[in-house]
Amino acid sequence: MAHDHKNGLEVIPRDPAKIKKIWMTALILFIITAVEFVLAFTMPRGLLLYAIFIILTIVKAYYIMMEFMHLGEEAKPLFYSIIVPIIFLVWLVIALMKEGSEIFVMRW
Amino acid sequence: MSSTAIEINSKRGVWGGGNQPLKASYGKLMMWFFLLSDIFTFGAFLITYGAIRMSYPAYEGTSAEFVSSNQYWPIPEMIFDAIPLVHGGHFPLVFVGLMTFILILSSVTMVLAVEAGHRNDRGDVVKWLLWTLLGGITFLSCQAWEWSHFIHGTDEGTMIEYVNSLNRVVSETVFGANLVVNEYGPAAFAQLFFVITGFHGFHVTIGVVLLFLAFYQAAVGIYEQRGHYEMVEKIGLYWHFVDLVWVFVFTFFYLI
Numbered sequence: 001m002a003h004d005h006k007n008g009l010e011v012i013p014r015d016p017a018k019i020k021k022i023w024m025t026a027l028i029l030f031i032i033t034a035v036e037f038v039l040a041f042t043m044p045r046g047l048l049l050y051a052i053f054i055i056l057t058i059v060k061a062y063y064i065m066m067e068f069m070h071l072g073e074e075a076k077p078l079f080y081s082i083i084v085p086i087i088f089l090v091w092l093v094i095a096l097m098k099e100g101s102e103i104f105v106m107r108w
Numbered sequence: 109m110s111s112t113a114i115e116i117n118s119k120r121g122v123w124g125g126g127n128q129p130l131k132a133s134y135g136k137l138m139m140w141f142f143l144l145s146d147i148f149t150f151g152a153f154l155i156t157y158g159a160i161r162m163s164y165p166a167y168e169g170t171s172a173e174f175v176s177s178n179q180y181w182p183i184p185e186m187i188f189d190a191i192p193l194v195h196g197g198h199f200p201l202v203f204v205g206l207m208t209f210i211l212i213l214s215s216v217t218m219v220l221a222v223e224a225g226h227r228n229d230r231g232d233v234v235k236w237l238l239w240t241l242l243g244g245i246t247f248l249s250c251q252a253w254e255w256s257h258f259i260h261g262t263d264e265g266t267m268i269e270y271v272n273s274l275n276r277v278v279s280e281t282v283f284g285a286n287l288v289v290n291e292y293g294p295a296a297f298a299q300l301f302f303v304i305t306g307f308h309g310f311h312v313t314i315g316v317v318l319l320f321l322a323f324y325q326a327a328v329g330i331y332e333q334r335g336h337y338e339m340v341e342k343i344g345l346y347w348h349f350v351d352l353v354w355v356f357v358f359t360f361f362y363l364i
Contacts, residue, residue: 008332009228018223026216030209033358037205040185040363043168050364057359061352068219068348074140075131082144089151096155100162108165 018029025067058090109361133254139342141271141348146311150353153237153304157360182264182293184362190257204362207250208354214243215351222344233340237323240347244316251309258301260284266291301361311350320345 036056045051066072071079121230130137165180174186185200192203217239224232259286268288269279290298322343331337 004353008230008329009335010228010236012227014227014229014232019220022216022219026212029212033205033208033212036359037201040201045183053363055357057355060355062353063354064348067343068215068351074281075129078132078137078140082140085144086147089147090163093151093155093158097162099157100159103159103163104165107163 025063028063029060032056054094056057113272119253133338135338135342136345137185139345143345146349150307150356154356154360156269156303157300158274160300161360161364164294164296176292178268178270178289178294178354180293184295184364187292188254188362192253196263201362203250203254204358207247207254210243210247210250211354212249214240217243218344218347222337222341225316225331225340228332230329230332233326233331233337234323237319237326237340241316241319241323244312244347248309248312248316251305251312255305258298261291272297304357304361308350308353311353315343315347315350318346 006046036053039052042054071082074082132140161181167174167180167183171183171186174183176182176187188204189198189200190203191197193200195229217236221233221236221240224236261282265281265283267279268282268289268291269277270282272278273288282289284291285298285301287295287299287302289295292298322340325331326340331339
């Protein structure tokens with residue numbers, strides 16, 4: 001253990017701006033979830049509603065990954081090696097939902 | 109030292125080893141790679157869910173008149189409408205909404221723990237890890253109740269015609285859910301519910317164990333001796349991932 005302090009590590013004081021930003025992100029996540037909740041009961045079910053839900057979910061995922069997991073602060077190669085496969089994965093989810101609806105047409 | 113000299117040195121460094129092209133520690137890098145592979149696992153689940161969901165007929169009609177049947181996919185708000193202590197009440201999505209808030213809140217306390225770790229503030233790390241641990245355990249308890257209610261079902265049950273385990277077509281009133289038949293909708297509905305929320309709950313359980321480990325090690329001062337709180341950061345990444353997956357499970361399972 002190569003640190004110099006005999007009585008443990010030096011404690012850096014809190015940065016109120018940083019902590020405020022964390023709670024602001026939390027507030028955004030809560031508001032988006034609340035909006036989803038309200039839309040589930042007020043809008044008719046259908047493709048438009050599902051598209052809104054998926055977009056809002058991706059917005060929430062963006063905030064969790066960027067603000068909570070600090071992915072944006074990682075080196076660019078690491079950032080893209082995580083993000084690019086996920087983008088293709090979202091494509092695959094949507095493509096196979098379309099495929100599922102084709103199976104529905106064939107079956108019923 | 110001129111800039112040319114630095115460039116030559118750094119080129120040598122690339123071939124000599126010992127450099128960090130991704131500028132992340134071994135542990136954090138491995139955690140990211142593990143999370144990416146776990147994203148693929150849950151991605152496969154969501155793809156399965158989406159494809160099967162769309163290949164079944166949707167329920168036509170208003171949600172107020174909804175009746176369960178295995179002929180069409182159920183409306184989630186009419187299935188997940190129970191809350192603890194109120195028998196037979198109709199509170200659509202209230203309980204699962206509460207679970208979502210609890211998990212997001214525990215993710216927030218986790219960021220605060222990681223932030224405190226950056227400042228080497230042992231007291232704050234221990235405090236916020238304890239809150240996160242509490243959130244995780246509360247979420248798991250809620251899920252246990254949710255599963256129990258889903259398995260035991262409603263008082264009325266639903267008349268379902270299905271092929272039983274002896275390969276006979278039977279018509280009977282079904283209560284609750286298992287992997288063969290359920291009172292809510294097609295068999296695939298309960299199967300996907302058990303597999304996807306079960307696998308997510310398994311992840312939360314592992315997360316709670318890891319959080320307890322971090323809480324204990326931070327409290328007795330192991331990280332302080334070690335000189336850094338990186339373990340809190342790594343477990344934090346895992347915990348946020350669990351929250352991230354729940355955000356998707358919530359949308360696909362309970363909203364769509």
